[in-house]
Amino acid sequence: MADPLARWAVVFVAASLLGGLTPNTGLLIAARALQGLGAALAAPNALAPIATTFPAGKPRNQAVAAYGAMSAVGIVAGVLLGWALTGLLDWRWVFFINVPIGLAVLVGTGALPEGARGRGRLDTPGAVTGTGAMIALVHSITRAGESGWTDALTLAAFAVAAVLLAVFLVRQSRTAQPLLPLGLFADRNRAGVSDRLQPS
Secondary structure, eight states: OHHHHHHHHHHHHHHHHHHHHOOOOHHHHHHHHHHHHHHHHHHHHHHHHHHSSTTTTHHHHHHHHHHHHHHHHHHHHHHHHHHHHHHHHHHHHHHHHHHHHHHHHHHHHGOOHHHHOOOOOHHHHHHHHHHHHHHHHHHHHHHHHHHHHHHHHHHHHHHHHHHHHHHHHHHHHSSOOSSSSSGGGOHHHHHSSOOOOOOO
16 A cells, blocks of 8 residues: 555655746646645545554544544645745745655655555546536536626536536446445445544
């Protein structure tokens, strides 16, 4: 499990460094997109070892809750740190600060256990419809703020999002290896937020 995490952490660190050093807007946007890709793919690989390290039940639930709590702390701290860095130094430090953090993650991946590698196939239709639904939904909400909720393109984007989401859910209910197993929502510990961090 550590290898994919390390790989995407390297992408994140390299993109952060590139973003801080970029001389123009186009390269900055590209670096930010690459940084987002690295972060998006590193996150699930950081969470995956929990499933192989902690037994199902309370220990795993507590580990997932701790992961979620630390993620929330990181989000809040990131906003405050970003404000301080841009105010006291320069906007480029919003990117540069990720380099030492990413390097620390890379060092820490050596302590992660190597899990068994399973074989699976990417549900490409599910990925396309799910991603398309989210893009259309975000676009419709953004456009509604500019052009109003009754704008024709806003309503069209909402309709596209609804259709793609419906296709995605149908696909997930019928494929053998879904991206989002719908049975997850039947598990109270996953569907709800009632878990609390309590000592064993």
